Amino acid sequence: MALALYIHWPFCRSKCPYCDFNSHVRENFDSKQWGVGLRSDMRHESSVTCDEPLTSIFFGGGTPSLMPPELVDSLLTEAESLWGFAPGIEITLEANPTSIEADNFAALALAGINRVSLGIQSLEQEALHFLGREHSADEALAALAIAQEHFDRVSFDLIYARPGQSADAWFGELDRALALGTDHLSLYQLTIEPGTRFATDVRRGAFTPLDEDSAADLFAATRERMRAAGLPAYxxxxxxxxxxxxxxxxxxxxxxxxxxIGPGAHGRRGGRATVRHRKPENFLSAIARNGHGIAEERVLPLREQAEEAVLMGLRLDEGIDLDALAGRFGLSRDTLVSARKLEQLVEQKLVEATEERIALTESGMLLLDRVVAELLVGAPETV
Known part of the structure; x- marks a missing residue:
């Protein structure tokens, strides 16, 4: 069975006000100590996973572009020695487009990174200030150009549906983004996550999020715009x-x-769920005690795995092969989803269904969690 590897780097220069990821601001970190810890965590995973070569590696964060290229190189060397690399392996690193981090792109490419995901978030200076980003719009464009020189594949993120953002303003920005020539764009609507500074700001009345109807209209129009540009939503x-x-x-x-692996990282392998210690210091302490950073590991019941697979698969434009997915977990189609609910959701034009696959419609994508909850209602409690 194929296996992917996720490596979490927890450190950032500052905490963005919308971010609820496991990121921590630290003045300094010991890269040698982190190299030892992450390699130890990796060796533990190799001892309990399949021995098939890795198909992909993803450095996420946090801000992985703050990692010294030598550390990235050592982790990739370790991963290859433990599992081997499948032909054409995709190795992605998330990066911020500051000039300091862009200076490392050439060395990161030499270390083995072949795909980079840039957290540009906006091409507008005022929006970058609102979003708490450290880079300027000019720095973002310069970093993107450098990335395109050094990496085989480049993607970047934008955040839209910002407070007061009009459709004309957003599509002007999106058209500029499309003209930059990347083959992948991640376009996220601004969401106010609990526990973030933005959640506090909204509660205090500092700003009002864009209303749901306007955000939904932008979502639908954005997907149409991207489809017309040759980059459809997958x-x-x-x-x-x-x-x-x-x-x-x-x-x-x-x-x-x-x-x-790494602080706060989640894993799914061999029917088990793993979660690492979130706080960097606690993660390193666990490594010293146990040789790995796992805080929790549990066997996933087959039904829970199947339901997670439905939720994740329906995020995709391709949808899911319901019979194949159910059979993968020893279930039947009818015991996984409600046939009655599926028929109703098709009538409501939230789901499209054929003999082989079910997929969400454009309207259904906006109601993903609700649609999945309805599909799974009435399923037996046990396998």
Missing amino acids: EVSNHARPGQESAHNLTYWRYRDFAG
Whole structure:
């Protein structure tokens, strides 16, 4: 069975006000100590996973572009020695487009990174200030140009549906983004996550999020714009030219095995779920005690795996092969989803269904969680 590897780097220069990821601001970190810890965590995973070569590696964060290239090189060397690399392996690193980090792109490419995902977030200076980003719009464009020189594949993120953002303003920005020539764009609507600074700001009345109807209209129009530009949505928020989809993220959405190492990393492998210690210091302490950073590991019941696979698979434009997915977990189609609910959702034009696959419509994508909950209602409690 194929396996992907996720490596979490927890450090950032500052905490963005919208971010609820496991990221920590630290003045300094000991890269040698982190190299020892992450390699130890990796060796543990190799001892309990399949011995098939890795199909993809993803450095996420945090801000992985803050990692010294020598550390990235050592981790990739370790991963290759433990599992081997499948032909054409995709190795992605998330990066911020500051000039300091862009200076490392050449060395990161030499270390083995062949795909980079840039957190540009906006091409407008005022929006970057609102989003708490450290880079300027000019720095973002310069970093993108450098990335395109050094990496085989480049993607970047934009955040839209910002407070007061009009359709004309957003599509002007999107057209500029499309003209930059990348084959993959991740376009996320601004969401106010609990526990973030933005959640506090909204509660205090500092700003008002864009209303749901306007955001929904932008979502639908954005998907149409991207389809017309030759980068259709293959997932809720991800758009690519055919063949340029993120192989690593497809591993998640197709519910295939992946090992997750580093602070707060999640993993799904061999029917088990793993979660690493979130706080960097606690993670390193666990490594010293146990040789790995796992805080929790549990066997996933087959039904839970199947339901997670439905939720993840319906994020994709391709949808799911319901019979194949149910059979993969020893279930039947009728015991996994409600036939009555499926028929109703098709009538409501939220789901499209054929003999082989079911997929969400454009309207259904906006109601993903609700649609999945309805599909799974009435399923037996046990396998």
